[in-house]
Amino acid sequence: MYNISFFKKMLVLASIILLYSCDKDYNAIGGDLIGDNHFDLSKYTSNVIAYNQKIGPIQSNNLAVNALGIYKNPAFxxxxxxxxxxxxxxxxxxxxxxxxxxxxxxxxxxxxxxxxxxxxxxxxxxxxxxxxxxxxxxxxxxxxxxxxxxxxxxxxxxxxxxxxxxxxxxxxxxxxxxxxxxxxxxxxxxxxxxxxxxxxxxxxxxxxxxxxxxxxxxxxxxxxxxxxxxxxxxxxxxxxxxxxxxxxxxxxxxxxxxxxxxxxxxxxxxxxxxxxxxxxxxxxxxxxxxxxxxxxxxxxxxxxxxxxxxxxxxxxxQSNTNTAYTNAMISPDTSLGDEKLYLKGGEGSLAILDLFDKKDLKGYDSNGNLTGPNGISDELDDLRNPADGKKWLINEANLVFHIDASAMANSHEPNRIYLYDLTNNRPLVDYYDASTNSNPKKAKGIFDGNINKEVVANGRGLNYKIRITNQIRNLIMNADSTNVKLGLVVTEDISTSASSKMKTPNAFISQAPKASVMNPLGTILYGGKSTVPEDKRLKLEIFYTKPN
Known part of the structure; x- marks a missing residue:
């Protein structure tokens, strides 16, 4: 009888520990989730306006890595x-x-x-x-x-x-x-x-x-x-x-x-x-x-x-520049976005991303009452002030960039791309994840940006995914968070976040990440324009839970 009683006690104790561990893991993924309530996992997608920008001559002294030679890139x-x-x-x-x-x-x-x-x-x-x-x-x-x-x-x-x-x-x-x-x-x-x-x-x-x-x-x-x-x-x-x-x-x-x-x-x-x-x-x-x-x-x-x-x-x-690339740099569509995004290292090009619809016809006061335009996207205002009053708890937020496989078929593909706060020329909060990897080129694995390839020998690239969970969580949960413009570049070293000055700044950019200057490669991605096929179109994906 003593053995049976002891066994029951140990079983109850193990169950409590297991439930606590599961709840702890769930909260780590979902941020501020409360384990005692019931939640339904949901997905929300938002359109992204993304367009090209030419960088041109850029500061290139004292780089950690330098290119030497000639590379004929069919795509660029x-x-x-x-x-x-x-x-x-x-x-x-x-x-x-x-x-x-x-x-x-x-x-x-x-x-x-x-x-x-x-x-x-x-x-x-x-x-x-x-x-x-x-x-x-x-x-x-x-x-x-x-x-x-x-x-x-x-x-x-x-x-x-x-x-x-x-x-x-x-x-x-x-x-x-x-x-x-x-x-x-x-x-x-x-x-x-x-x-x-x-x-x-x-x-x-x-x-x-x-x-x-x-x-x-x-x-x-x-x-x-x-x-x-x-x-x-x-x-x-x-x-x-x-x-x-x-x-x-x-x-x-x-x-x-x-x-x-x-x-x-x-x-x-x-x-x-x-x-x-x-x-x-x-x-x-x-x-x-x-x-x-x-x-x-x-x-x-x-x-x-x-x-x-x-x-x-x-x-x-740069010489013998591909016509499609040249044309894309001449007249980017800053209102509706470009169909293709051309990321090129060196003195090449980057993409600028605007998250959430730019329509601004209304706003909300501190009590959640409707007001007039407030300089904030109506879409973001609505996410901050849901109609049912139940605040979203963000589990994960991603941007998935699909590669134009036909345009990149004969070119070397960069192993990684980098997303950053272009407004302030600094990394996003998600960049500072605590993940480690013995391979420095795979560092910051949670933030990601690594190329995903076909699962075959010498497979070609399919897409790049970048997690911006904390960036989106802060935007939705904190009304004083600014929805900054984002910059997207190829990178030679994800651990290098410093910027290099452009020789001739323009209305949109005055500098670009130094690690992009070090990379001679480029990639062509599908943008978020409505004319891009749905399965290739750039979108912001938000996975969230909402208490009943």
């Missing part, structure tokens, strides 16, 4: 991505001994890659990431000494503001390049026939005893540079020019990377982190080390490392 046109960077001495004021002779000078910038396999001989096979265009498509790559000095601060702003550099300044850098190209090796893969190679970098060295050592490293852009230039510029630098990096950056103003089309190739483009600790120029040389016993000096190996971590600028040129 061709992008040429050049690049310029200052150089920084890893160890300022190096001591250079007697009789220095350079052995080699190499520029190394690692690619984004994934290790696929390791062979029995210890070699590795890699797959490159963030390469756009045909595999091993060739481009003409030239690296020049730059004569263009990139300041830290803007003198027009009284040296109080950081200096801005823009995507359309390629002519400035090209005109300021100095001398002949530095990657002048006879191997055409170093210059006129350059391509992004997935092979690992293998180096062998032999010591004085004849022992051979093999070093393997990840795939990288590895260019052999002109040793004679670096002998004159670095080894034989005038006194005091290497003493500090401030002096050095004025003396040696950096490098300018210029890409051109190679014969018979459309080219390809790579995303590169030039500021990586492994992105550098290594000057290897030998010099005399004086004997401490009065004998002959000994030849010793030394090196000087130049990091690519000074000021940088991404230089983008």
């Amino acid at each position: 046109g061709t992008t040429n991505a050049n690049f310029a960077t200052q150089l920084v001495l890893a160890s300022p004021n190096p001591e250079i001994g007697a009789n220095p002779v350079i052995d080699s000078v190499y520029l190394t910038v690692p690619y984004y890659s994934t290790l696929k396999s390791t062979n029995a001989d210890g070699s590795h096979e890699y797959e490159l990431d963030s390469i756009y265009g045909e595999s091993k498509a060739k481009i003409k790559l030239s690296v020049f000494e730059s004569g263009y000095f990139m300041r830290d601060l803007d003198p027009i702003g009284g040296f109080q503001e950081p200096q801005k550099y823009f995507t359309d300044q390629n002519a400035d850098l090209d005109n300021a390049k100095v001398g002949s190209r530095l990657n002048n090796d006879v191997n055409l893969a170093q210059n006129d026939g350059f391509f992004f190679d997935s092979e690992e970098i293998v180096e062998t060295t032999k010591d004085d005893a004849g022992k051979v050592t093999t070093t393997r490293s990840v795939p990288a852009m590895r260019l052999k540079l002109d040793a004679n230039f670096f002998k004159n510029k670095i080894i034989n630098a005038p006194a005091g020019k290497l003493i500090t990096n401030d002096v050095f950056k004025e003396y040696f103003r950096g490098l300018y990377f210029k890409v051109e089309k190679a014969d018979g190739s459309d080219g390809s483009m790579a995303m590169l982190n030039f500021k990586s600790t492994n992105a550098k120029i290594t000057i290897k040389y030998k010099e005399d080390l004086a004997s401490t016993t009065g004998g002959s000096p000994t030849r010793v190996e030394k090196s000087i490392v130049l990091n690519l971590s000074g000021n940088t600028v991404s230089l983008l040129e």
Whole structure:
């Protein structure tokens, strides 16, 4: 009898804990839901006015990731991505001994890659990431000494503001390049026939005893540079020019990377982190080390490392722009919205979204009584003041953007898009979710914006979904919340929410997210216009509960 009674007590206790847990989970999803009442789950859809805006030349200095190469995008046109960077001495004021002779000078910038396999001989096979265009498509790559000095601060702003550099300044850098190209090796893969190679970098060295050592490293852009230039510029630098990096950056103003089309190739483009600790120029040389016993000096190996971590600028040129894209930028329909939304990274374009019908014929006072127009959408007013007096409790609110599959059929698709408060140029409240992911590109998973693809091998994109539950909850529950305009862009890094300034602001936008400037890709989405097929049309979906 005791065992039966104990079992009953434990069963009751377990039931209470289970019910409490279920109620707790339900409230976490539904926000302010009250578990003791009965609720009916309902769905409400609202039309969205969405239209295109051209960005044009935009601030592109000191980006975390930069494009280099040529990408022919059938949906948008061709992008040429050049690049310029200052150089920084890893160890300022190096001591250079007697009789220095350079052995080699190499520029190394690692690619984004994934290790696929390791062979029995210890070699590795890699797959490159963030390469756009045909595999091993060739481009003409030239690296020049730059004569263009990139300041830290803007003198027009009284040296109080950081200096801005823009995507359309390629002519400035090209005109300021100095001398002949530095990657002048006879191997055409170093210059006129350059391509992004997935092979690992293998180096062998032999010591004085004849022992051979093999070093393997990840795939990288590895260019052999002109040793004679670096002998004159670095080894034989005038006194005091290497003493500090401030002096050095004025003396040696950096490098300018210029890409051109190679014969018979459309080219390809790579995303590169030039500021990586492994992105550098290594000057290897030998010099005399004086004997401490009065004998002959000994030849010793030394090196000087130049990091690519000074000021940088991404230089983008658009050409052969697709006609449909060009026309969409000329006359956006700001009243009814556009049928197609063209999101393009770099100095491309974004979409502006207006939520809720703009008709304003009435309002409500603090007691819920009808008044005249109040500057707030009648639709939003009605959601805030339901006829039955029962306030909605918002479970979830989404925007689903359907991809124009036919228009994007032959183009690389961006993995993620980003929605933000365009009125104030800041993230939405839903951006600050607490979700984590080991893959930084999948961070902020609740907010989402990741591409959803067909569930087949090499499936194409279907749509992107972005959750704005808290944004809509605040709008409906709080009468003082402002229904701001929203901006939609492609993004290279969801964790980067800062903005870059446009060179020429317009009536709608003066800046755009920096992570969009870093992304060279674009996507074409269906808008919210009534002429768009119902199953593809952009709508705001609100899932809510209402107490009986």
